[in-house]
Amino acid sequence: MAGPSHDPSLYRHRDVVPIRRALVSVSDKTDLVPLAQALAENGVEIVSTGSTAQVIRDAGFDVTDVADVTGFPEMLDGRVKTLHPNVHGGLLADLRLAHHEAQLGEYGISPFELVVVNLYPFVETVAAGAEGDRVVEQIDIGGPAMVRASAKNFANVAIVVNPASYPSVVDALGRGGTSLAERRELAARAFAHTSSYDTAVAQWFAGETISREVDLPGHLTVQAEKITDLRYGENSHQRAAIYSRIGGHGIAQAELLQGKPMSYNNYVDADAALRAAYDLVLPAVAIMKHANPCGIAVADPKALDPIASAHIRAHECDPLSAFGGVIAANRPVTLKMAENLRDIFTEVIVAPDFEPAALEVLSQKKNLRLLRLPADWEQENMDVRLVSGGLLLQDADRFPSDDFESVASNWELVAGEPSDLPLADLVFAWKACRAVKSNAIVLAKHSATVGIGMGQVNRVDSCRLAVERAGDRAVGAIAASDAFFPFSDGPEVLANAGVKVIIQPGGSVRDDETIALAKEHGITMYLTGERHFFH
Known part of the structure; x- marks a missing residue:
């Protein structure tokens, strides 16, 4: 059904919107008190819910409970508290339209110019191993409704979903309000936030893994957030960026300990090297060039330093091709392995960790990129590949046993x-x-x-x-x-x-x-x- 249409001439222009009333309801309490202090010092009325209101009140600032706004207590263990016209009317009223403003007055509803909401920790709850009803209770309903309503009404409301945006809110208070451009950018982030959240919920219902006994999904959503732009893609004329998939625990989430920023090709080769090294249960090293191995080996059983032994044996396969290669190890990099690499030109080393002494040796190679895998790194269960007009999905090709x-x-x-x-x-x-x-x-x-x-x-x-x-x-x-x-x-x-x-x-x-x-x-x-x- 199409939404209502209005004569463009009825809209009054609004650019800078002063912040007089704010709705604050957050699961992540990071920097909440400094934000509340800035709002209070600038005379902003704060409306809040549950534990958020308690934190603000305990910090010594005035706060209006949302139940006082709705005239209805929170109920059903907090499942219903903000789903009310007195809240959503204040979020959705387009004050560029005179009749919207009149209707708010008719029903005694005050508008909000700022909404600060972040959602129940669904992803974190699943990652912690929770199951069943414990996970279901972390599916936020009122939060996404407020975020989406405020983002739709960005012409009048600034919606903030991340504590990282609080400094810009404080800055806007000092400037007399938020600009239209700022509110539009915040709205874009808000819709991306709720989209990611819904994707995580959908993926949980579909099952975190897809087994051969379960049909491949009839609907597939791949949701990711940009980590950073890359210098270029496979070639210098191609744009590129690295994105983090919701719930991902792979090369995209690895920590760069030293060296130049990773390139597109570095990421491709490092991921291929991990695939090779982690197929092997014994201490192993894989050396990659252009997504192909130029050496793979496990340690000599008699070696005193297994991972260093594995690297030497992998390098001996094709030293010429290993020049400028990308190395993956399935064990922490030791001092001995680092010393073996001292005179070998290498682009990237990716490993579960690095001994402090190894880091000291490798730090002498300033351009060498060192990537530490996230502690919960795991191989993917499914492969996804884009093709023109669509994508391909398949079970990852993995060996059924390490035995x-x-x-x-x-x-x-x-x-x-x-x-x-x-x-x-x-x-x-x-x-x-x-x-x-x-x-x-x-x-x-x-x-x-x-x-x-x-x-x-x-x-x-x-x-x-x-x-x-x-x-x-x-x-x-x-x-x-x-x-x-x-x-x-x-x-x-x-x-x-x-x-x-x-x-x-x-x-x-x-x-x-x-x-x-x-x-x-x-x-x-x-x-x-x-x-x-x-x-």
Whole structure:
């Protein structure tokens, strides 16, 4: 239904609106008392609710309870207190219109020029592990209604939803009121605030995770707030910014401890590196360039400093490509790892934490960006990708278990004898392959990559690239392929290089030819029955 229409000539211009009456109702009491003091000193009548009114009153300032305005007590455990014409009439009256002003007078309603409201801590309650009715009671009703009403009426009302905006309110008091431009900007922030809040509630009702037993949602809303503009995007002529998704616990929320601001490409590479490093349960390091790994490794079991060992082994895979790379570690960065990096040009290191001594060493590299992950960092359960006119949603490709025997339990031995190599090394090669862009071939030894072929448009070229990069290290290596071999030419390249084991999904109409070649060369071949394309 369309809203009422008015003759434009009826509207009286309003720019600066003096603040004479304020409605204040906040869950976040940050800087509430200084704000109340500024309002009181400027003769502003303060109307408030519940605990907010009590804080203001305890601080020694006059406050009118909202129940005195409505003539009705708060009821139903506070579920109903501001939903009343005496409140919303004061919020929605457009005083540019003479008949609105007259109706307020007719019903004895006073307008509000300032509304300060922030909502029940729904997101924080969910994050703290609450469930059921405890969460439901944190779904704010009256708050969003007041925010939206005030924001709609920005021509007359300034709506503030964040304590960070309080200084601008105090400044406006000193200038005689808020300007139209200020009120419009505050309204935009208010609508973004309620939109984010509603999205968080909708996501909770849909379930924080989507399992394979539950249908993908019929309606999907992705809500995020800008953290900061970036210098540029993938290239200098592209604009870019980084946004924080509601409830996110990932690379976007990581803390920059030192170095230049992160770039668009830094974020992409750092997230890809995390994906690779955190696929592995043992101490592991992944080194990325252009979203592809140039080295992945876990620590030598005998190493005194596991994460430093993992980094050295990952770097040895392809030192040339590691120049200017992005590094992710799944354990805190130690002094020894920092010392190993002293002479290696690196763009970014992202890790769960950094030892103080490591920070001291790395601080000598002023341009090196150090990112500390949030304590509650977690891998995403779903992948979202924009396409023209829409988006794609899929389950994230994650291994079902960190247990080596569980990962390999469905593998089928189709050539050679069971490998005498440790199962951990076989599973490492298979997991590492998932982090490589398709077509992907990984050569690995002792749970470290020694050659990687990525992103080729045919699988035989990926085999050649992996073998070329591995050199003599290909002899006795494990080869993992993210998808089946359509022909036996790729495995032939691996066999001629001395590969000992091939792990691949299988499923080609020519599997028999590939299996025959493996048998001919004495190669052990496993079929996993599961593909790991990564585009």
